[in-house]
Structures are given as structure tokens and as C-alpha cells.
Amino acid sequence: MIRAFHRWPGLLALALVTLLALSGAALSVFPAAGRLAAPQAEAGLTVATLAERILPVYHGVEQIRRAPSGQITAYWFDQGAPGAAVIDPATGMGAGSADPNQTERWLTTLHRSLFLDDTGRLVMAAGAAAMLVLALSGAALVLRRMGGWRRWFARLRGPLAGRLHVEIARVAVFGLLLSSATALWMTASTFGLLPDGAAALAMPEVSGQTGAAFAQMPTLAATPVAELRALSFPYPGDATDVFTLKTDQGTGYLDQGTGALIGWADLGAWERVSETIYMLHTGQGAVALGLLLGLMALGVPVMGATGVLVWLAGRRGRPRIRGNQPAGRAETILLVGSEGGSTWGFAATLHAALTAAGQSVHAAPMSAFAPESYARAKRVIVLAATYGNGDAPASAKGFLDRLAALDRAPKMPLAVLGFGDRSFAEYCAYAQAVATAAQAKGWAELLPLGTVDRQSPQDFARWGRTLGDVLGIDLQLAHQPVLPATQTLTLISRRDYGAEVQAPTAILRFALPKRTLWQRLTGAGFARFNAGDLIGILPEGSPVPRLYSLASARGDGFVEIVVKRQPGGLCSTQLTALEPGDTVTAFLRRNPGFQPGKGGAPLILIGAGTGIGPLAGFVRGNARHRPIHLVFGMRHPDSDFLYGEEIAGWQRDGRLTRLVTAVSRGKRPLYVQDALRAEAAEVAGLIRGGARIMVCGGRGMATGVAEALAEILAPLGLTPAALKAEGRYVEDVY
Known part of the structure; x- marks a missing residue:
């Protein structure tokens, strides 16, 4: 369920979320640029002194405003014409134009509303909501994959696209959560869905006098420029008007004749919250944070692209399971632990057979194990492959930890079926570990541990008949292996060794197959590979591939493997009999767990x-x-x-x-x-x-x-x- 909440908002709102992220990242630069460009007030400079410096230069000053970047701007009327300038606080003179940056204005309008006013604001709010859902569900998926907060930054393995997606997500998710949540708050505030929170400040009685010097205004003399937001001057000739001072602490009125503070309202708690949220979202007043959030936002298009690649790879490697029931309504919970995707093919066959027999079945990765959600379940069936030296496969990460954390075993019985290669010493070791842990927890057994050797359809069918007997149904599992997309490789040279010591061995070098445009973009097939990755060879007369480690990388310009002929070995016998010009059917499988890594360590x-x-x-x-x-x-x-x-x-x-x-x-x-x-x-x-x-x-x-x-x-x-x-x-x- 979490994966679906993550996948579909990402796919449906990808363009919108990417636009939000890129425009937000671009906008994050402007507060920093403004901070660097703006003349800064010296330490200890008061508002009174600043006003005394500006007024002789611009007689008709209407307002002095200080931005979060420290930029001070004066606004005035001169013979009825408005003017504005950025002020050098050291002299009170103009230091630059106050005209807004047109690029920044254009990006801001794009970011906020797509140039569509309120309609555009609602669309971008939907994009922010999608980003929030993506960040929350993504964080949950990372936690589940890594096994908790303590392993948040643990080492990853798997295909490059998936690893890059998670690597960026582990860092960027915190910024995306903050940016999307604050964006939704600001949208709600814009449409009046949140209380204003501003304290009411009534207009007080004034002395009716005018002409007080700034030095005679204690409040202005005591207020540092660093706390100033705006100082508005009274309307010329209107003795009933007042100075209005806005600072980080609140808003006050000053009598223009006596200079006394005649009204004050502290900044309310709600106003402070709203201003903090504005600062967190825009970076105005928090330059370093703004740049950091902008940098995190740049990860969105990369995560979008890698997410699409992961989704496409999953669709190719995992057969579609039709009629998959929600976990809470299923009688049979089918959990799959797979590394390369082949175990999902067996799961699809079992799911279809059980569904045809009238069962309601929910299939999910073992990493999604959540017994509290299995309200109507009568049984749990685990299909588990083994990765490497008895390790958990990719889609089973965290299963044993989650099982160990349960207070008591689930009520419904369990059946475990392991998939492996009997020629390995750790044959079905992970499935055995699951069965052992379940037994130690006191989980009732539906069937003894079963195994399938080398993806044998016959082994699977025999186990299926046993399961059918226990369930009281006729269960026929006729599995047809679903293989990855294959390509034809042509042998270009061979070197033979080992005949003298009765160990015939050959170094086989194949020509690189041609790459399609799609393979170039996605890295599929043999478009990218490294030494240490695996090549699957389909021998004639068998649907089960044999895996060999690659002795070459894409940059070497060829595909190379080393093969020893095994007594009775179908694939090795065929490979060692190849002559230049002969072909084989093959596919590539990544093996990121066996790479030398970067760096200069020996x-x-x-x-x-x-x-x-x-x-x-x-x-x-x-x-x-x-x-x-x-x-x-x-x-x-x-x-x-x-x-x-x-x-x-x-x-x-x-x-x-x-x-x-x-x-x-x-x-x-x-x-x-x-x-x-x-x-x-x-x-x-x-x-x-x-x-x-x-x-x-x-x-x-x-x-x-x-x-x-x-x-x-x-x-x-x-x-x-x-x-x-x-x-x-x-x-x-x-």
C-alpha cells in the first residue's frame, strides 16, 4: 500500500513536482545573492540615525524598509512622482536601483501560480501535496528497506538506478518535507483558510504637533536597524498622522510632535509562526537554509528519472499479478523474497492457481510483512530466494527483524518455499533461516520447508500438489519461467586451457551487441556493464539460465567470460564447444555487491x-x-x-x-x-x-x-x- 502511495503520485505528478523543485531551487539563490549585494548597516546603527541620514538626501521620504537580506530601501514622492532606491546605510545616499529583479519576479510567479492566478495557485498546491505524499511515503519505504532509523545511511546494494534513487532520497527527503509542508501552509494562508493572528492596534490620540527630531524619539533611538522592518512617515501636513514603526518585536505608533510611543502591539504567536514558515520556505532571512533546501530540491528531477527507471525495470522483471486482493481482505497472504525477479514469476503462477480455486490472495514483498494488517488471513505462504552467501534477497530486507520484533507469532499458519541451486553449499539458506526463526517464535507450520532447485517447474508443481492436499483443493502449478529480455552474442575468439590436467577451460570473448536508443538512455541490456556483473546464458534444451561472472566491462569493447567444462554440465559443455561465429542467447544481471568500489585503497x-x-x-x-x-x-x-x-x-x-x-x-x-x-x-x-x-x-x-x-x-x-x-x-x- 505504501509503495502504491509513493508510485502513483510520483508518476502522475512528475512534471509538476519537477517544475516546482527546479523553480524553487532557482529562487533559493536570490536571497543569498541579495545578501551579498546589499550594503549592510554597521553594528549599533539605530533607526533614528538611519532616518537622519536619509531624510536630507530624499526630502519626501514616505517609507524606509529593511528586507531580510539586510537591504534598506527608501520610498519617496518628489513633486508628485514616486521614487525608490537601495540605500547605503553609512551615508543615507542611494546605492542602486530598487526595481525588482525581473528574472526573480518571473520565477516567483511561475513557482506560485504558473501565471494563472488563483487557478494556478491551486494547481501548484496540488503539486506540493503530491511532493509531501512522495516524501512521507518515500521515507517510510526507506525505513522499511534499511531496517529502521539506525540503519538510515547503511550501505545499499542493487541496480544503479535504485541505489541512486534511495541515496538522494535519504538526504533530500527532509528538505522536501519541509518545503512541501510550508508551501501548503502558505497557500492556505493566501486563500484565507488560516487565521490572520495580527494583533489589533487602535489609532491613539495625538498631540497635534509636528516637527520632532528623530534624536528626540526614544523608541527610534533605541531600536537597532538590524531589527527594523519598516518605518512609515506621516502624511505631509497632516498633524493627526503618526510614524508607524514595524520591527521584529511588533508594531508601534510614534507621535510626530513629541516623539513619544503612543501605541504598541507585540508580534503575536500566530504571526511569528507564519513568518517562520515563510522564512523556512523562501530562505529570506535564512540564506544558508535556503541554499540547502534548493540543493535538496535539485534531487527531485534525478529521483523522478531514476524512479521511472526503477518502475519500468520492475514491470519488466516482475510479472503482473492480476486480481491481487488488499491485505485486509485476503485469506492467503503470499510474501515474496526475490533478488532478480524470477521468484515473482513463481508467485504469479501460485497466485493465479489459488485464485482460480476460489481463494482470495494478496501478494507482496517480504519487506512489507505486516501481520496486524492480515485481518481475514487463514495462512501465510513465503516464497524466498537466497542472495549470495545465505543473505536475504532485495525484496525480503527487514523481514527477519520485523518477525523478531513481534510480541507473539501470527495466528495463521506458515508455509515456506525456498528457491536456490543445490550445487551451492548455502542452498536455500535464507528460506531455512526464515523457517527456523518462525519455529523459534512459535509460529504454527502449515507445511514443512519446501525447496525448488534451479527454478525447476517440476519441483514447484510437486510442492503445489502437497499444498493443495493440505488446503483440500486440486492445485496444479504449471509454471513457465519468465526470463529477462535476452540478446544474441556472437563469439569472436576463444583461448583454451587445462586439457593437460583434465580441466578443460576456455576464455570466451563475444562481440558487443548493438545498443538501441532506449538501452542507451536506460542502461538496459548490455548498454552498461562492469567486470564482476553476471551474464545469464540460456543453454539449448533448457529454460533455466546459467550465470557466469563477467571478465570485462563495457569500455573494454567486448563481453568476456571464463568457463570450465563440468562433467554432465549442459551449459558449460555447449559453451566450451563454441567456435568463432557461433552465437548464444544471453542477458545481463547487475552484481553491485561484487565491485572494487571507488577510492585508492589497495x-x-x-x-x-x-x-x-x-x-x-x-x-x-x-x-x-x-x-x-x-x-x-x-x-x-x-x-x-x-x-x-x-x-x-x-x-x-x-x-x-x-x-x-x-x-x-x-x-x-x-x-x-x-x-x-x-x-x-x-x-x-x-x-x-x-x-x-x-x-x-x-x-x-x-x-x-x-x-x-x-x-x-x-x-x-x-x-x-x-x-x-x-x-x-x-x-x-x-
């Missing part, structure tokens, strides 16, 4: 076998000569020293600082973890200096590396887990 790259792929890509792209230390494990240098020639060249041109190899089939077998222990002092020094560790390869190798690093880190008072928490130790293992 990198320790650790890999074995085909794990060298993305690491070689990082080294190849190290044009700025960041210190990189590579530890590479192979069977024998004569057979599977992958990228051997390139590595020598990278060392010569400074892209690679140091290479350490571990040969497992030599006279003295050495594994990667052994090489690390031998380099313990060097590794410890690099880590002490802020180095980041990146590990890629088989899970067994990664486990050995973690054990070796634990030994190396112990004297430093560190652990691999601590480095992972800091984002200084990342893995891409298989």
Missing part, C-alpha cells in the same frame, strides 16, 4: 581457476594504477595459467602491483590459502592500511581463504566477519 584479489575472470577484469580496468595484489590458484602453470600473458603486461604498465601464484599440481602442492599464510605479514599490512579483499571461485576455496584470513587477522584484533560488516571483504563464490 585491493587484495583472491581467486582460483575460473574465479580469475572478474578479477582479471578489475585489473584490466585499473587505469589509475590503484594498488592491486592478486593471489591466483591454478593446477599447473603450463596448462591453466589463465590470463598469464596479460598479467605480465599488466604488471609492466602498473595496473597490477604484485602477483602471488599457488600451484596445486607442482612438486610442492600449494593452495591459495597456503599462499596467503606465506604472505601473512604483507597481507596484514595491507589490511591495516585499509585494503579491501575480494574473493572469487569455488566454495571450498573460499572457505579455506576465510580460515587463513582469520588466522592472519587475529593479531590485528579483526575477523573476516568484521571486515564483511565494513564492506571490506566480499565474495563471489559458486
Whole structure:
């Protein structure tokens, strides 16, 4: 529900909100410019002295006004003709034209009313209301995604558009809340929907005399110019008129004959609130705040663009679930934990089958878990994928924390279905963690934990029949995987290794596919990618893609992967049999969690076998000569020293600082973890200096590396887990 409140105002009012933000950002510059340009009054200057300096220069002065920027303007009549000038308070003489800035006036009218008077004011008020809804719902979504206020600025992962959207929102949301709320207040005040609040000040009796000197007016002599708002002079020749003084404290009348203060009204609390709101919205009187709000407003068009991209990506990656019931009216709550979107396809199939069987179903991401909203629910079904090394996928963030915070388990029973790849040691680890946490909370079990291996429609159908038996319905789940948009890649070269050690391996280089205009604008497909991102290959005869780490970036001008032929492996067998000119069907998947990041901190790259792929890509792209230390494990240098020639060249041109190899089939077998222990002092020094560790390869190798690093880190008072928490130790293992 919150996501819908955020999405639709953003999409429907995008142009209007962007116009509000950009015009507001432009207007925020003028208070600062006015502050810099205006001659400022010296400290201690009083209103009486200022008036004494101005009056001899402009005899027909009608009013002296001070703006929040400190600019002092005098208004007068000279032989019936009005005049005005910006005043230098040091001399009382004119220092510039008082004519309003036409650009500022034009922008102000555009910002307030679109040049449409009251109708335009209402339209812009609707835009401010949309911005307020966006800011509130956006803040709620960020809180839910990050897991609370304490993690508001925690590190993000995911596609660039989504990360940029949230990064800007986390900073700008406070300014947007303030700007939109104050805009609505000012609109309500303009249309008379708020009380005036100004204190009534009756016209007092006057002496009937004229001609008092300013020095004889104690109130003017005691009022500093820094507190002045306006001093209005009596009408010439009218002895019944008075001086009217407006300051930051209130409004008073002064007798023009005696100089006495004959009436005063303090500024009311409501007036102070209204003036504070005006200051907060315009920046008049608070230059730094105005510039800060303007800077935050500049994030709106960027958030608008990235929000549209996220929405479009979601529509492409997540199938539309028809007939999705509100959470409060559904009998079955279907919660989905997905990283790349494929689990949502299974959710759509299950939702459709349950709906066809007469069930009312509500599907939502696991991050939206809210059992207090499930008023009519009879069961909760969780479909959960696993990200990385047993972590929560993107749409499940915060689920376990929310479950742990419950006073008691939900009343309706729970079924958990995990999705994963059985070849990984952490097969369905996150789903297992959910089931374990639910059991510890005392949540009743509808079904034992089920699993689906490699997106198998058969596994899913078998689980569906079990669920149908429990529900007493005939539940047939015929799932057809929904794949991302694919492109055809043509092989242009290959290099073969490993035949001598019975580990046939190939470095496959494909031509870059052509980019459409849409891909150029959105970065979709292979329009943008980095080494370490993933490429999905669809093998012939199977609807299930296989993922490989990229050894190249878009700037390299080609798509490159390293593949080892696995016994009985459908995809690896087909790939290692390709010849130049052959094609494959592929798609790109971002992998932001395995990137070297920016900055100049040293990198320790650790890999074995085909794990060298993305690491070689990082080294190849190290044009700025960041210190990189590579530890590479192979069977024998004569057979599977992958990228051997390139590595020598990278060392010569400074892209690679140091290479350490571990040969497992030599006279003295050495594994990667052994090489690390031998380099313990060097590794410890690099880590002490802020180095980041990146590990890629088989899970067994990664486990050995973690054990070796634990030994190396112990004297430093560190652990691999601590480095992972800091984002200084990342893995891409298989």
C-alpha cells in the first residue's frame, strides 16, 4: 500500500513536482545573492540615525524598509512622482536601483501560480501535496528497506538506478518535507483558510504637533536597524498622522510632535509562526537554509528519472499479478523474497492457481510483512530466494527483524518455499533461516520447508500438489519461467586451457551487441556493464539460465567470460564447444555487491581457476594504477595459467602491483590459502592500511581463504566477519 502511495503520485505528478523543485531551487539563490549585494548597516546603527541620514538626501521620504537580506530601501514622492532606491546605510545616499529583479519576479510567479492566478495557485498546491505524499511515503519505504532509523545511511546494494534513487532520497527527503509542508501552509494562508493572528492596534490620540527630531524619539533611538522592518512617515501636513514603526518585536505608533510611543502591539504567536514558515520556505532571512533546501530540491528531477527507471525495470522483471486482493481482505497472504525477479514469476503462477480455486490472495514483498494488517488471513505462504552467501534477497530486507520484533507469532499458519541451486553449499539458506526463526517464535507450520532447485517447474508443481492436499483443493502449478529480455552474442575468439590436467577451460570473448536508443538512455541490456556483473546464458534444451561472472566491462569493447567444462554440465559443455561465429542467447544481471568500489585503497584479489575472470577484469580496468595484489590458484602453470600473458603486461604498465601464484599440481602442492599464510605479514599490512579483499571461485576455496584470513587477522584484533560488516571483504563464490 505504501509503495502504491509513493508510485502513483510520483508518476502522475512528475512534471509538476519537477517544475516546482527546479523553480524553487532557482529562487533559493536570490536571497543569498541579495545578501551579498546589499550594503549592510554597521553594528549599533539605530533607526533614528538611519532616518537622519536619509531624510536630507530624499526630502519626501514616505517609507524606509529593511528586507531580510539586510537591504534598506527608501520610498519617496518628489513633486508628485514616486521614487525608490537601495540605500547605503553609512551615508543615507542611494546605492542602486530598487526595481525588482525581473528574472526573480518571473520565477516567483511561475513557482506560485504558473501565471494563472488563483487557478494556478491551486494547481501548484496540488503539486506540493503530491511532493509531501512522495516524501512521507518515500521515507517510510526507506525505513522499511534499511531496517529502521539506525540503519538510515547503511550501505545499499542493487541496480544503479535504485541505489541512486534511495541515496538522494535519504538526504533530500527532509528538505522536501519541509518545503512541501510550508508551501501548503502558505497557500492556505493566501486563500484565507488560516487565521490572520495580527494583533489589533487602535489609532491613539495625538498631540497635534509636528516637527520632532528623530534624536528626540526614544523608541527610534533605541531600536537597532538590524531589527527594523519598516518605518512609515506621516502624511505631509497632516498633524493627526503618526510614524508607524514595524520591527521584529511588533508594531508601534510614534507621535510626530513629541516623539513619544503612543501605541504598541507585540508580534503575536500566530504571526511569528507564519513568518517562520515563510522564512523556512523562501530562505529570506535564512540564506544558508535556503541554499540547502534548493540543493535538496535539485534531487527531485534525478529521483523522478531514476524512479521511472526503477518502475519500468520492475514491470519488466516482475510479472503482473492480476486480481491481487488488499491485505485486509485476503485469506492467503503470499510474501515474496526475490533478488532478480524470477521468484515473482513463481508467485504469479501460485497466485493465479489459488485464485482460480476460489481463494482470495494478496501478494507482496517480504519487506512489507505486516501481520496486524492480515485481518481475514487463514495462512501465510513465503516464497524466498537466497542472495549470495545465505543473505536475504532485495525484496525480503527487514523481514527477519520485523518477525523478531513481534510480541507473539501470527495466528495463521506458515508455509515456506525456498528457491536456490543445490550445487551451492548455502542452498536455500535464507528460506531455512526464515523457517527456523518462525519455529523459534512459535509460529504454527502449515507445511514443512519446501525447496525448488534451479527454478525447476517440476519441483514447484510437486510442492503445489502437497499444498493443495493440505488446503483440500486440486492445485496444479504449471509454471513457465519468465526470463529477462535476452540478446544474441556472437563469439569472436576463444583461448583454451587445462586439457593437460583434465580441466578443460576456455576464455570466451563475444562481440558487443548493438545498443538501441532506449538501452542507451536506460542502461538496459548490455548498454552498461562492469567486470564482476553476471551474464545469464540460456543453454539449448533448457529454460533455466546459467550465470557466469563477467571478465570485462563495457569500455573494454567486448563481453568476456571464463568457463570450465563440468562433467554432465549442459551449459558449460555447449559453451566450451563454441567456435568463432557461433552465437548464444544471453542477458545481463547487475552484481553491485561484487565491485572494487571507488577510492585508492589497495585491493587484495583472491581467486582460483575460473574465479580469475572478474578479477582479471578489475585489473584490466585499473587505469589509475590503484594498488592491486592478486593471489591466483591454478593446477599447473603450463596448462591453466589463465590470463598469464596479460598479467605480465599488466604488471609492466602498473595496473597490477604484485602477483602471488599457488600451484596445486607442482612438486610442492600449494593452495591459495597456503599462499596467503606465506604472505601473512604483507597481507596484514595491507589490511591495516585499509585494503579491501575480494574473493572469487569455488566454495571450498573460499572457505579455506576465510580460515587463513582469520588466522592472519587475529593479531590485528579483526575477523573476516568484521571486515564483511565494513564492506571490506566480499565474495563471489559458486
